[in-house]
Amino acid sequence: METVTLWRPTGPKELALVEESGWCAWPPRLPDQPIFYPVLNEDYATRNARDWNVKASGVGYVTRFEVEKPFLDSYEVQQAGGQTILEYWIPAEDLDKFNSHIVGLIEVVAEFR
Template sequence: METTRLYRPVGLREMELIAETGYTEFPPRLDWQPIFYPVTNQQYAEQIAFEWNTVDEFSGFIGIVTAFEVKTAFLEKYEVQNVGDKSHNELWVPSEDLMEFNANICNGIELVNVFFTARSFISSNTELKNKLDSFRK
Protein backbone atom coordinates (compact mmCIF):
# COMPACT_ATOMS: atom_id res chain seq x y z
CA MET A 1 0.00 0.00 0.00
CA GLU A 2 1.39 3.37 -1.05
CA THR A 3 1.21 6.28 1.38
CA THR A 4 1.88 10.00 1.18
CA ARG A 5 3.58 11.89 3.99
CA LEU A 6 1.73 15.03 5.05
CA TYR A 7 2.25 17.61 7.77
CA ARG A 8 -0.02 19.63 10.00
CA PRO A 9 1.01 22.61 12.12
CA VAL A 10 -0.98 22.71 15.36
CA GLY A 11 -1.11 24.57 18.63
CA LEU A 12 -1.23 23.14 22.11
CA ARG A 13 -5.01 22.61 22.36
CA GLU A 14 -5.23 20.70 19.08
CA MET A 15 -2.18 18.64 20.11
CA GLU A 16 -3.86 17.77 23.41
CA LEU A 17 -6.88 16.49 21.50
CA ILE A 18 -4.64 14.45 19.20
CA ALA A 19 -2.87 12.98 22.24
CA GLU A 20 -6.25 11.98 23.71
CA THR A 21 -6.78 9.72 20.66
CA GLY A 22 -3.43 8.00 21.18
CA TYR A 23 -1.95 10.04 18.33
CA THR A 24 -4.20 8.38 15.76
CA GLU A 25 -6.71 11.09 14.76
CA PHE A 26 -7.14 14.79 14.24
CA PRO A 27 -10.04 16.32 16.19
CA PRO A 28 -13.27 17.45 14.51
CA ARG A 29 -13.18 20.92 13.04
CA LEU A 30 -14.89 23.75 14.87
CA ASP A 31 -18.18 25.09 13.47
CA TRP A 32 -16.44 28.02 11.79
CA GLN A 33 -13.76 25.81 10.15
CA PRO A 34 -15.12 24.38 6.88
CA ILE A 35 -11.89 22.65 5.85
CA PHE A 36 -9.03 20.65 7.33
CA TYR A 37 -5.81 21.56 5.59
CA PRO A 38 -2.78 19.33 5.92
CA VAL A 39 0.26 20.66 4.08
CA THR A 40 2.55 18.81 1.70
CA ASN A 41 5.97 19.72 3.07
CA GLN A 42 7.65 20.17 6.43
CA GLN A 43 9.15 23.57 5.57
CA TYR A 44 5.70 25.11 5.05
CA ALA A 45 4.32 23.42 8.20
CA GLU A 46 7.22 24.83 10.21
CA GLN A 47 6.65 28.31 8.80
CA ILE A 48 2.99 28.24 9.87
CA ALA A 49 3.78 26.77 13.30
CA PHE A 50 6.47 29.38 13.95
CA GLU A 51 4.74 32.45 12.49
CA TRP A 52 1.15 31.77 13.57
CA ASN A 53 0.94 29.32 16.47
CA THR A 54 3.74 30.84 18.57
CA VAL A 55 1.92 34.19 18.71
CA ASP A 56 -1.50 32.70 19.51
CA GLU A 57 -2.63 32.40 23.14
CA PHE A 58 -5.13 29.60 22.28
CA SER A 59 -2.17 27.67 20.83
CA GLY A 60 -0.30 28.06 24.12
CA PHE A 61 2.25 30.20 22.28
CA ILE A 62 3.69 26.90 20.98
CA GLY A 63 3.96 25.84 17.35
CA ILE A 64 3.92 22.07 16.86
CA VAL A 65 4.60 20.32 13.57
CA THR A 66 3.06 16.90 13.12
CA ALA A 67 3.71 14.40 10.34
CA PHE A 68 1.70 11.39 9.25
CA GLU A 69 1.23 8.97 6.38
CA VAL A 70 -2.10 8.76 4.53
CA LYS A 71 -3.12 6.18 1.94
CA THR A 72 -2.30 7.77 -1.40
CA ALA A 73 -5.35 6.29 -3.14
CA PHE A 74 -7.62 8.06 -0.64
CA LEU A 75 -5.90 11.42 -1.24
CA GLU A 76 -6.39 11.34 -5.01
CA LYS A 77 -9.80 13.01 -4.72
CA TYR A 78 -8.22 16.17 -3.27
CA GLU A 79 -6.34 18.61 -5.48
CA VAL A 80 -3.23 20.25 -4.13
CA GLN A 81 -3.97 23.92 -3.50
CA ASN A 82 -1.17 26.47 -3.77
CA VAL A 83 -1.81 29.40 -1.45
CA GLY A 84 1.15 31.67 -2.13
CA ASP A 85 4.81 30.78 -2.32
CA LYS A 86 5.72 27.79 -4.52
CA SER A 87 6.14 25.64 -1.38
CA HIS A 88 2.80 26.71 0.16
CA ASN A 89 0.84 23.63 -0.89
CA GLU A 90 -2.12 22.24 1.04
CA LEU A 91 -4.90 19.75 0.64
CA TRP A 92 -8.35 21.14 1.38
CA VAL A 93 -10.32 18.37 3.03
CA PRO A 94 -13.94 19.31 3.78
CA SER A 95 -14.74 19.06 7.49
CA GLU A 96 -17.33 16.38 6.81
CA ASP A 97 -14.57 14.16 5.31
CA LEU A 98 -12.31 14.32 8.37
CA MET A 99 -13.49 11.03 9.92
CA GLU A 100 -12.73 9.20 6.68
CA PHE A 101 -9.41 11.07 6.40
CA ASN A 102 -8.48 9.92 9.92
CA ALA A 103 -9.39 6.33 9.00
CA ASN A 104 -6.82 6.50 6.18
CA ILE A 105 -3.92 7.62 8.39
CA CYS A 106 -1.33 4.84 8.67
CA ASN A 107 0.92 4.40 11.71
CA GLY A 108 -0.31 7.40 13.70
CA ILE A 109 0.61 11.04 14.03
CA GLU A 110 4.12 11.98 15.11
CA LEU A 111 5.67 15.19 16.38
CA VAL A 112 8.55 16.32 14.18
CA ASN A 113 9.29 19.82 15.49
CA VAL A 114 8.16 22.20 18.21
CA PHE A 115 8.68 25.96 18.46
CA PHE A 116 8.62 27.51 21.92
CA THR A 117 8.52 31.14 23.00
CA ALA A 118 9.10 32.81 26.35
CA ARG A 119 5.31 32.78 26.75
CA SER A 120 4.87 29.05 26.00
CA PHE A 121 2.90 27.06 28.53
CA ILE A 122 2.25 23.33 28.49
CA SER A 123 -0.69 21.47 29.98
CA SER A 124 -0.40 19.10 32.88
CA ASN A 125 -0.63 16.07 30.54
CA THR A 126 2.65 14.46 31.60
CA GLU A 127 3.08 12.20 28.56
CA LEU A 128 2.46 15.05 26.10
CA LYS A 129 4.52 17.47 28.19
CA ASN A 130 7.44 15.02 28.06
CA LYS A 131 7.12 14.70 24.27
CA LEU A 132 7.03 18.47 23.81
CA ASP A 133 9.87 19.10 26.25
CA SER A 134 12.08 16.66 24.34
CA PHE A 135 12.17 19.28 21.54
CA ARG A 136 13.44 22.10 23.77
CA LYS A 137 16.89 23.23 22.73
Protein backbone atom coordinates (compact mmCIF):
# COMPACT_ATOMS: atom_id res chain seq x y z
CA MET A 1 0.00 0.00 0.00
CA GLU A 2 1.33 3.44 -0.91
CA THR A 3 1.79 5.77 2.04
CA VAL A 4 2.34 9.49 2.62
CA THR A 5 4.90 10.69 5.14
CA LEU A 6 3.47 13.28 7.51
CA TRP A 7 4.94 15.28 10.37
CA ARG A 8 3.35 16.84 13.41
CA PRO A 9 4.79 19.36 15.83
CA THR A 10 3.65 18.56 19.35
CA GLY A 11 4.17 19.36 22.99
CA PRO A 12 4.85 17.07 25.94
CA LYS A 13 1.22 16.45 26.96
CA GLU A 14 0.11 15.28 23.51
CA LEU A 15 3.30 13.26 23.07
CA ALA A 16 2.69 11.47 26.37
CA LEU A 17 -0.73 10.40 25.09
CA VAL A 18 0.81 9.16 21.84
CA GLU A 19 3.28 7.12 23.91
CA GLU A 20 0.37 5.69 25.96
CA SER A 21 -1.16 4.48 22.66
CA GLY A 22 1.97 2.46 21.93
CA TRP A 23 3.12 5.12 19.43
CA CYS A 24 0.34 4.22 17.02
CA ALA A 25 -2.43 6.82 17.49
CA TRP A 26 -3.08 10.49 18.06
CA PRO A 27 -5.28 11.37 21.04
CA PRO A 28 -8.78 12.79 20.65
CA ARG A 29 -8.99 16.51 20.09
CA LEU A 30 -9.96 18.78 22.94
CA PRO A 31 -13.32 20.61 22.66
CA ASP A 32 -11.57 23.75 21.39
CA GLN A 33 -9.63 21.76 18.76
CA PRO A 34 -12.05 20.85 15.96
CA ILE A 35 -9.27 19.94 13.51
CA PHE A 36 -6.21 17.69 13.64
CA TYR A 37 -3.59 19.07 11.30
CA PRO A 38 -0.63 16.91 10.30
CA VAL A 39 1.80 18.73 8.02
CA LEU A 40 3.48 17.72 4.78
CA ASN A 41 7.06 18.76 5.38
CA GLU A 42 9.56 18.47 8.17
CA ASP A 43 10.74 22.08 7.96
CA TYR A 44 7.26 23.43 8.67
CA ALA A 45 6.84 21.00 11.59
CA THR A 46 10.25 21.99 12.94
CA ARG A 47 9.45 25.69 12.87
CA ASN A 48 6.18 25.10 14.75
CA ALA A 49 7.76 22.81 17.36
CA ARG A 50 10.69 25.17 17.92
CA ASP A 51 8.85 28.49 17.76
CA TRP A 52 5.42 27.66 19.17
CA ASN A 53 5.54 24.48 21.29
CA VAL A 54 8.71 25.54 23.14
CA LYS A 55 7.14 28.89 24.06
CA ALA A 56 3.88 27.22 25.11
CA SER A 57 5.28 24.33 27.15
CA GLY A 58 9.07 24.54 27.34
CA VAL A 59 9.67 21.73 24.88
CA GLY A 60 8.61 20.94 21.34
CA TYR A 61 8.84 17.70 19.40
CA VAL A 62 8.70 16.88 15.71
CA THR A 63 7.07 13.55 14.94
CA ARG A 64 6.99 11.61 11.70
CA PHE A 65 4.56 8.90 10.62
CA GLU A 66 3.08 7.23 7.55
CA VAL A 67 -0.58 7.21 6.51
CA GLU A 68 -2.21 5.19 3.74
CA LYS A 69 -2.41 7.39 0.66
CA PRO A 70 -5.84 6.17 -0.52
CA PHE A 71 -7.32 7.29 2.81
CA LEU A 72 -5.67 10.73 2.62
CA ASP A 73 -6.87 11.18 -0.95
CA SER A 74 -10.34 11.95 0.44
CA TYR A 75 -8.94 15.13 2.07
CA GLU A 76 -7.57 18.20 0.31
CA VAL A 77 -4.14 19.55 1.11
CA GLN A 78 -4.56 22.99 2.66
CA GLN A 79 -2.09 25.81 2.10
CA ALA A 80 -1.98 27.59 5.46
CA GLY A 81 0.45 30.32 4.44
CA GLY A 82 3.42 30.26 2.09
CA GLN A 83 3.99 27.63 -0.59
CA THR A 84 5.62 25.18 1.84
CA ILE A 85 3.08 25.59 4.63
CA LEU A 86 0.93 22.63 3.71
CA GLU A 87 -1.23 20.51 5.96
CA TYR A 88 -4.21 18.23 6.03
CA TRP A 89 -7.24 19.33 8.02
CA ILE A 90 -8.72 16.21 9.56
CA PRO A 91 -12.01 16.91 11.39
CA ALA A 92 -11.89 15.77 15.03
CA GLU A 93 -14.70 13.31 14.37
CA ASP A 94 -12.53 11.58 11.72
CA LEU A 95 -9.47 11.14 13.95
CA ASP A 96 -10.22 7.53 14.96
CA LYS A 97 -10.53 6.61 11.30
CA PHE A 98 -7.33 8.55 10.53
CA ASN A 99 -5.49 6.66 13.29
CA SER A 100 -6.62 3.32 11.84
CA HIS A 101 -4.82 4.24 8.60
CA ILE A 102 -1.45 5.00 10.20
CA VAL A 103 1.15 2.52 8.98
CA GLY A 104 3.84 1.62 11.48
CA LEU A 105 4.69 3.77 14.47
CA ILE A 106 4.72 7.49 15.19
CA GLU A 107 8.32 8.45 15.86
CA VAL A 108 10.00 11.48 17.39
CA VAL A 109 12.60 12.86 15.00
CA ALA A 110 13.57 16.11 16.80
CA GLU A 111 13.28 17.80 20.18
CA PHE A 112 13.65 21.51 21.01
CA ARG A 113 13.98 23.24 24.38
